[in-house]
Amino acid sequence: MNTANLVEEINVFSExxxxxxxDLKILLEMSFKNEKSALLENLSFTAKYIRGLERVLKKGSMNPEISNIEQIKQDYTNNIKKLIDQIKELISLADTEVNSYFEERYFKLTQEGFQSLSELLEDLEWTKMYFNRQKRRTTN
Known part of the structure; x- marks a missing residue:
């Protein structure tokens, strides 16, 4: 299956x-082209984990019973760094144009950079859920 079709399948799955x-297509292409499927799996897992932490932080700020908010924030920060490192590793074999694009779009410490990274996180979370569904289908 080519990556454009895979991205479209994930998009349909995500409604x-x-x-x-x-950009998701670029990450998938780099993964398949360079035999980095385990890295893609880890990247999508990290993204899904971060999205879960975001949900906990949103609810936790309104819930006084959640006492470990600072620990969750630290875990969130550490995993954002991990995710960025995973993306950098995945695109490390791409041309300089792709690396520069990702650096400018996702890794800059700006409001726009964080918004872009957040949107890519959502797409990677959908990718993880899609892959999980595919695994369940093949094991059943």
Missing amino acids: QKLKRKD
Whole structure:
């Protein structure tokens, strides 16, 4: 299957919620081209984990019973760094144009950079859920 078709399948699975399809396609292509499927698996897992932490932080700020908010924030920060390192590793064999694009789009410490990274996180979370569904289908 080519990556454009895979991205479209993930988009259909997500009910058209992907926001960074072209960039997701680049990550998938780099994964398949360079035999880095384990890294892609880890990247999508990290993204899904971060999205879960975001949900806990949103609910936790309104819930006084959650006492370990600072620990959750630290875990969130550490995993954002981990995710960025995973993306950098995945695109390390791409040309300088792709690396520069990702650096500018996702790794800059700006509001726009964080928003873009957040949208890519959502797409990677959908990717993880899609892959999980595919695994369940093949094991059943």
